[in-house]
Amino acid sequence: MLSKSQARAFFFGGTGIFSVAFIALTIDSMRKLPNQTNSDNITEEVKRGKHIWEDNNCMGCHTLFGEGAYYAPELTKVVERRGKDWIRLFLKDPAAMFPGQRKMVQYHFKPEQIEDTIAFLDWCGKVDSNGFPAKPPLAQRLAATTPIAPAVLLPKPVPAIFTTAACIGCHSIAGEGGAAGALIGAPPLDGVSTRKTREEATAWIRDPQKIKPDTKMPDLVPAVVSEEQLTEIVNYLYSPATPQPVTPPKP
Amino acid sequence: MKFKSQKVAYWFFASALLLLVLQILYGxxxxxxRVGMEGLHEWIPFNTARATHTNLLVVWLLCGxxxxxxxIIPxxxxxxxxxxxLAYIQLISLLLVGVTAIVCYHLNIWEGRKFLEIPRPLDYLVVVNVLMFIYNIAMTMWRGKRNTTTSLVLFMGLFCAALLYLPGMIHFDNQTTDSFYRWWVVHLWVEGVWELIMGGILCFLLIKLTGVDREVVEKWxxxxxxxxxxxxxxxxxxxYYYIGVPKYWLIVGGIFSALEPLAFLxxxxxxxxxxxxxxxxHPNRxxxxxxxxxxxMSFVGAGFLxxxxxLPQINMYTHGTLITAMHGHLAFWGAYAMIVLAMMAxxxxxxxxxxxxxxxxxxWAFWTSNIGMVGMTGALAVAGITQVNLERRMGMDFLVVQKEIEMHFIGMLLAAGLFTIGIxxxxxxxxxxxxxxDEAIGNDPAENPTYNVS
Incomplete structure (x- = not known):
């Protein structure tokens, strides 16, 4: 049986050996890290963005590289997923984007602070994180078994206003986007011309609460969408739709 | 109790319990x-509650x-x-720093790095505070009549914990480097030197409560x-799997963290x-x-869960989900909260x-709090598994999934109620x-041969 001095030797010896191994691996990681994280691309904007990230304890709700608090979405690849326009609009007034949903603090960011935050998140998204977050492995298989609702899709490309006004966050357009729509019952905009008249659609976008007081649709005109842009939106929605070959929608 | 000065322990224990109550409240x-009742959002948004909850945990455990x-050391x-x-000064200053940090969180002032949220200037005060503590303990041991393995291991744990706080205070512009050294504090504390502290306390309690020969207990x-x-x-x-450092960490981390449960077992x-x-x-059953x-419970929570x-293949999908919260709750309860409560008892x-x-x-306190904590862990496990499957494997939207798992948090709140009754x-x-x-000096049953039946 082991004596006490042997047990002590095991403790100090083991601790010593593995501490040295750990430090050696740390030194190697620090050598490879600048390349793997594109540290040359850490601009002043990115640095300021990191400060904003920390000064507001964003990790207290969100996760980044999977580290954080699981109360709000993982943001590692958020710029790739949502696009910069969407994030710009979202950070201006988070609650307006997801009415009646889990709340994000309104930080009243200045436009340049929003740009810094986006630059930081964009840099994070380009770090080689060994494949995290993984593409959902079952999504493809599910999409193959889901029946396709709209046979008629709006033409592409979708005008920029749909992204800058963040319509695409809730509504799916031309078979794409609409991630938040399922939550609040926002319908796809494909085929809206078959359901409503042009005048009805215009009046609805201009003041949704007037028609349906409890609607989750935010009041966008004129704060985010001007009268001219409203006309542009409606023109697009009522443009002649091209029948689409039936393909599974992207997950 | 053998020495008058051991009485300071009481005030540390009482303060620890007070902080535990606050921690439960923020939880x-x-x-x-999480069940959609965000009435306090304007004053205590989730990130404030979360930082307060985890920091109070750390402070009350350190206090304990x-x-x-x-x-133990005297x-x-x-x-x-x-x-x-010096011990009383140290306790009061620790509480002041802790309370200041919590007030700061409510005013949106922090360093905003998970578990190390306290504002940088307060970091320096924590260091001074811990140095006072280490000095006091070290001097006691230095002037002591004997040095035991138990006190040595306990001291090493406390000393290394103080030392490892420092890498968390360095500023980095690179988020990956920042995260890398943040774990030197967080991981090497809770899965390293804190286990030394836990082991030291456990060893002391076993020697006192079971009467097994010190040499045998300390060898193990x-x-x-x-x-x-x-x-x-x-x-x-x-x-380090997914923060932007080389892939060999998947192998090294996978193999060695799979061995971690052995220590707890x-x-x-x-x-x-x-x-x-x-x-x-011993009469203190x-x-x-x-x-x-x-x-x-430390084996179940920290080791098994x-x-x-x-393992990296699983962690790819569970990383950053409620699965981590599930493991975290039972691990901290089993390994650290319970050892402090054992010491108090x-x-x-x-x-x-x-x-x-x-x-x-x-x-009642023992059984209700444990059943409550197991219930909370169970609720988080079900919510976490559902989240992993729907969000990470099937690709559903984050908020849609959160809505689906809301009801598990009603279960969690019920279990938390039971836990609160226990506490x-x-x-x-x-x-x-x-x-x-002082009248209690010299009444230690462990020193009384009549309790030894063998």
Whole structure:
């Protein structure tokens, strides 16, 4: 049986050996890290963005590289997923984007602070994180078994206003986007011309609460969408739709 | 109690319990937020509640560790504490720093790095505070009549914990480097040097409560803390899988973190074996219950549930989900909260001279809080597994999935209610003991041969 001095030797010896191994691996990681994280691309904007990230304890709700608090979405690849326009609009007034949903603090960011935050998140998204977050492995298989609702899709490309006004966050357009729509019952905009008249659609976008007081649709005109842009939106929605070959929608 | 100065431990324990109550309160605020009741959002948004909840945990556990050290070290080194006055100054300043940090969180002032949220200027005060503590303990040991392995391991744990706080204070512009060294603090604390502290306290309690020969108990202590470091140091790699450092961490972290449960398994087997072997029938049964409970629950929470998501193939999908919260709750409860509560249950009758061991209330406290915590862990597990499948594997939107799992948090709140009842019973028992008194010196049943039946 082991004596006490042997047990002590095991403790100090083991601790010593593995501490040295750990430090050696740390030194190697620090050598490879600048390349793997594109540290040359850490601009002043990115640095300021990191400060904003920390000064507001964003990790207290969100996760980044999977580290954080699981109360709000993982943001590692958020710029790739949502696009910069969407994030710009979202950070201006988070609650307006997801009415009646889990709340994000309104930080009243200045436009340049929003740009810094986006630059930081964009840099994070380009770090080689060994494949995290993984593409959902079952999504493809599910999409193959889901029946396709709209046979008629709006033409592409979708005008920029749909992204800058963040319509695409809730509504799916031309078979794409609409991630938040399922939550609040926002319908796809494909085929809206078959359901409503042009005048009805215009009046609805201009003041949704007037028609349906409890609607989750935010009041966008004129704060985010001007009268001219409203006309542009409606023109697009009522443009002649091209029948689409039936393909599974992207997950 | 052998020495007058051990009485300072009481005030550390009482403060720790006060902070625990606050921690539970902020946990409940988060629980309600998760079922959609965000009434406090304007004043206590989720990130404030979350930072307060986790930081209070750290501070109350540290407070408990310090109280335990102030009780154990004089007894082990057979000497009065070097300076009780310094200990009181240190306690008051620790509480002041803690309260200031929490107030800051409510004003959106912080450093905003998970678990290390306290604003940088306060970091320096924490360092000064811990240095005072280490100095006090070190001087007590230095002037002591003997130095035991138990006190040495406990001291090493406390000293390394102080040392490892420093890498967390360096600023980096690169988020990956920032995260890398943040884990030197967080991981090497809770899966490294804190286990030394836990092992030291456990060892002290086992010697006192079971009467097994010190040489035998301490030999096994070396083996177990050795296992902790052999697996735990490179086990840090399980935090490095996906933050932007080389792929070899997937292999290193995977293998060594898979060995981490061995240390906890060893701890549980060792505690049970010693309890069985011991010939002493110490009258403080509830302290032994907490001690053995701690050894078992730390294996279940930290060892087994940690193993459940530590391999990189699984962690790819569970990383950053409620699965981590599930593991975190039972791990911290089993390994660290329970050892501090065990120490309180052991020390209180000795500090106050009131033999309130093994009362109905004390037993209620043990069972209700444990069943409550297991229930909370279960609710988080079901919510976490559902989240992983729907969001990470099927690709559903984050908020849609959160809506789906809302009802599990009602379960969690119910279990939290049970847990709170248990902690309330513990606190009532604590205060029924009254204040520490010098009259309690020399009444230690562990020193009384009539309790030894073998």
């Amino acid at each position: 409940i605020i988060m629980g309600f937020a 560790f310090m109280g335990s050290a102030y009780f 007894e082990e080194s057979d000497n009065e504490l070097y300076s009780p006055k 202590l070396y083996i177990i803390v050795g296992l902790t470091f052999v697996s735990g140091i490179l086990g840090t790699g399980h935090h 060893g701890m549980a087997m060792y505690a049970l074996a010693m309890a069985k072997k011991g010939g002493r029938r 509830i302290a032994l219950t907490w001690t053995l409970g701690c050894a078992i 940690g193993m459940a998501h530590t 052991y020390a209180l009758p000795l500090l106050t001279g009131r033999k309130l061991w093994d009362t109905g209330m004390a037993n 309330t019973c513990f606190i009532i028992t604590f205060f029924r003991h009254g204040k520490p008194t």
